[in-house]
Amino acid sequence: MKKFSALLIFILLIPFSVLAHDEEKKKAEDKPDQWTIVHAGTLIARPGEAPLRETSIVVKNDRIERVMNGYIQPEALGNDAAAKVIDLKGAYVLPGLIDAHVHFGDGKYTEKRGEDTGEATYRMLNIIENANKTLNAGYTTVRNPGASGWAVFAYRDGVRDGIFPGPRIFTAAHTIRVGADESDGACYDVSSCKKAVRRQINMGADWIKLYATCSGSKPCGKEHAPSVFLQEEIKAVIETANTHQIPVAAHAHGTAGINDALRAGVRTIEHGSYNDKTSRALFKSKGAYYVPTLSVQDRIVEDYKTATEEMKPVMEAFMETHPARVAAAYKAGVQIAAGSDAGVTKHGDNARELYWYVKIGMSEAEAIRSATIVNSEMLKKESDIGSIEVGKFADIIAVSKSPLEDIEALSDVGFVMAGGQIVKSEIGE
16 A cells, blocks of 8 residues: 555656756756857867967857857857857867776775765765866866766766766776676676676666776786686677677786787777787777876886885886887877876876877877877767867867977866866966
8 A cells, every 4th residue: 555655646746847847948948048259379179180270169058159260259140149258369279188097986085984984975075076176177078987886977967967067977887897796896707797787787887897807916917917807708798788889998907808808899998008919900900999098107106116125026017018018009000098097196187198198109289189089989979079160069178388399288277168168267368
């Protein structure tokens, strides 16, 4: 009887919830359009292509409505609505940057906290703080490969729904890893791996993340270590994710783990420290992307000063090998998708990843392209983000010095617009 009463109440409430939704929709439709004109002195509209000079970007609500030669004024729009004019005539204007590898949930608020001391709740504080640092650094879109609990999903949805400003987030849930303890993400055979992936899909994951090898500090993450998953288990993960058209990212350091994951059809390899000639051929034949997280080198260099004698050879191997193999992959024509591993590195210092790309031989333009055009294609969101073009989200940043001459200019972003909303304005008006 109680179940029937509850069902009856639910049914009776449906019309009211529908009415409330319709009322909110009507309010949104009645809201006047918001127009903004950005005067860009130098516009890098599509990184990798020649910059434009003295250009106006017309923004309507959250999208780019026009890109026009010259500095136009509001009356040129041909409507009665007032338009805000942003003066970036002395600046270098770019599309919002994209970081393909961040961990927003990691940080000080969850240190030494377990489930019984509010870990899940405090994780949201980490996410808010880290996301704000990232957005203010000019990164308007991120991929968060691997998360604990629901907090990052709630934050993602809040940004998407316009409740608060933040970088657009595409996230995985719990990482799929070898384990028989029935905890989230753990699996040990084809059947349990399929089940683990379906759990992440049910949570609302945009991506599935797989540990194809261990951490680089462990024996199962070394250069010649075998894959930790069997090939049929990796395939089961990918096939299950494909049932919902969800791509798979594979954490992989050792060569065998990289190559097994690529053969099975992952979309991205994270870290890829010991990629070899076979890996590079597989990247190209499979159309996979390489997210090298090279800025972790900064952390290794710093931690080396206080490392144990046992760890120093491991760290030396990474310092010597990783940059050289990323350079080899780039020269072989592998698509490099910029991801900083912020969380391991500092949130807000995301552009250090691009500094490292230039250091290993990329041009500044190619490095910027990896964090815009390439990442938008990797995410399959190139119709919405990655460049300043008509119809795309108005994700626009600006710096005072040319990043095409000095990539470190992107470490000091002075203007940020995300989805048409100005969130930082320290240059221009």
